Amino acid sequence: MNRLSQGLLTPLAALMLASGTITLIGQPPVMAQEQSLRTLTVQGQGSVFIPATIAQVSLGVEVDAETAEAAQQQAARQSSAVVELLRSRNVDKLQTTGVRLNPIYTRRDNQQVISGYRASNTVSFQISTDAAGELLDTAVSRGATRINGVSFVASDTAIAQARDRALQEATLDARSQADVVLASLNLQRREVVSINISGSQYGSPPVRYQRTEALAADASTPIEGGEQQITASVTLEVSY
Numbered sequence: 001m002n003r004l005s006q007g008l009l010t011p012l013a014a015l016m017l018a019s020g021t022i023t024l025i026g027q028p029p030v031m032a033q034e035q036s037l038r039t040l041t042v043q044g045q046g047s048v049f050i051p052a053t054i055a056q057v058s059l060g061v062e063v064d065a066e067t068a069e070a071a072q073q074q075a076a077r078q079s080s081a082v083v084e085l086l087r088s089r090n091v092d093k094l095q096t097t098g099v100r101l102n103p104i105y106t107r108r109d110n111q112q113v114i115s116g117y118r119a120s121n122t123v124s125f126q127i128s129t130d131a132a133g134e135l136l137d138t139a140v141s142r143g144a145t146r147i148n149g150v151s152f153v154a155s156d157t158a159i160a161q162a163r164d165r166a167l168q169e170a171t172l173d174a175r176s177q178a179d180v181v182l183a184s185l186n187l188q189r190r191e192v193v194s195i196n197i198s199g200s201q202y203g204s205p206p207v208r209y210q211r212t213e214a215l216a217a218d219a220s221t222p223i224e225g226g227e228q229q230i231t232a233s234v235t236l237e238v239s240y
Helices: 003-008 011-019 068-088 129-142 156-184
Strands: 039-051 054-065 092-108 111-128 146-153 192-202 204-207 227-239
Touching: 039 156, 054 068, 054 092, 054 129, 068 092, 068 111, 068 129, 111 129, 111 146, 129 146, 156 192, 156 227
Parallel strands: none
Antiparallel strands: 039 227, 054 111, 054 146, 092 111, 146 204, 192 227
16 A cells, blocks of 8 residues: 555554455345335226107108109108208207209119109107107198108206216226225225226117097197216226
């Protein structure tokens, strides 16, 4: 050891070094013992039924005539009368959904020949369920020849509120399932690790409409909207 090195050592350190009593010990890295995260995944369901107060209607006019022009003109006249009626009743979301003109074929002397033309106009709209039956009867009297379908839904506000309730039910159901399972194993739920939300809506089935001559002139076709089911599903992953 040179003089410079000796000058840098304290007397005590120099003495210990000379006697061989100093041991240099390196600090070992700290090894973190992370406990593996134990989780349980459960899925809860929620369901709410609400009145279907809106009727979604599709109706139209279908006319056969010898010429394409005659068929189209007659369909246009009857469709105009029906649309005028619908506008006077302030229906919602009124729109034309189809305009068609097709030849009608028949067989003559083993050959297909055009015997006429078929024109059709179709519209769709929404109206309150209570007013749907009377309006359908009146539309037929004004020239509508086809009721393509009637289905029922709840209002947007009612659906949003029902979905909130369904989500609450689904969340409580999932949490309850987790608590029951863990309690049976003498374990305790700690915290929610992840959440997954899904939802779906199921409306009432379409109603077939059929007008018969037996209906009294002052009677309207009864329309019952029924209920719409709003469902939600919540999946929770909880630690324990």
